[in-house]
Amino acid sequence: MNKKTVRDIDVKGKRVFCRVDFNVPMQDGKVTDDTRIRAALPTIQYLSEQGAKVILASHLGRPKGKVVEEMRLNAVAERLSELLGKNVVKTDEAYGDEVKNAIAQMNEGDVLLLENVRFYPGEEKNDPELAKAFAELADIYVNDAFGAAHRAHASTEGIAHYLPAVAGFLMEKEIEVLGKALSNPERPFTAIIGGAKVKDKIGVIENLLDKVDNLIIGGGLAYTFVKALGHEIGKSLLEEDKMELAKSFMEKAKAKGVNFYMPVDVVVADDFSNDANKKVVGIDSIPSDWEALDIGPKTRELYRDVILKSKLVIWNGPMGVFEMDAFAEGTKAVAQALADANDTYSVIGGGDSAAAVEKFGLADKMDHISTGGGASLEFMEGKQLPGVVALNDK
Ligand SMILES: Nc1ncnc2c1ncn2[C@@H]1O[C@H](COP(=O)(O)OP(=O)(O)O)[C@@H](O)[C@H]1O
């Protein structure tokens, strides 16, 4: 990465405004998955050990510029405090006098967490006034919020124009791992794209066609491709207006010598539920009133073979409706193949794929699980991430 990092600056005694992505799942006021908090610990601990006054900022959810009580960061501060083994002061605002007073009382090494930055309308508008108000709190800006790096907001982009601005360790690692995967990939290089969001992922697929040796399509988005080939897909997921594009991608893949893999058989169900009637059918035999909710056993074998022969695999999006056990086998097979492929570097991106890998107990077998869903996708599409662009060059 050609951006400065926390290693390149002296932070001792300095007030450091550190943007993190603590947008974590919560239930009944408790943090239910602290992966993103743990992922930011190396930077927080480093800054604290170097004698900085660490002022953390994050968003949580989408409160749309207003205070939403359930989206306060109190529970996050508690969890962080447990993980750090030290007290974390939490303020009820993200800037202003209360915050300035709290910061004035900080000692070197102390950690403070500001309130949800999205409680202010200026955050998502990237309002320069709010960015300046954040900048006034500190001497240095550190961005470690990879998961929000695709957002040009006041605390992720705007503030970087008013302070020395560097990347944290998580940001550096994500950019390096994903960047290396895309710029100098070990081959064969395979991308597996699944999930449901055809619109979000179609750009990624196009970009990947210039980079990969194998492109594997699964999940709900596969059926737009299946239909584009002229097959009946019954009630399976379809983005009709993307069919032409899907067709052109398959042609482009052929022209570029990219192996394009699609399901050869699928698990179809007569209802979108775990106890629906289900059966395995060939890809050209989906009954008109059934829907395909998982890839079939032949497809799992085929995809496994491709994975085992690959040196680098990036995976974004489940192969089926893995939340229901009846349709989790395809996703599980891909996760298991990645776990078994010892010579294959595996990169998982996207909240649902990461959750699936976690659910199957295979997370520690993966080489890199990205903390960013949207961010890793935009990065893989070849887009510049505003939160990274705004940082100081080396
Ligand atoms: N065949 C399918 N039909 C309908 N939904 C599907 C199918 N396969 C996967 N899905 C759904 O796709 C969702 C994940 O999609 P997406 O958000 O695009 O993935 P990610 O979060 O990994 O990027 C999951 O909730 C899953 O149930």
Ligand SMILES: O=C(OP(=O)(O)O)[C@H](O)COP(=O)(O)O
């Ligand atoms: O959770 C996030 O995105 P992700 O689910 O795409 O990884 C980030 O915190 C960004 O949140 P946002 O999509 O509300 O801007």
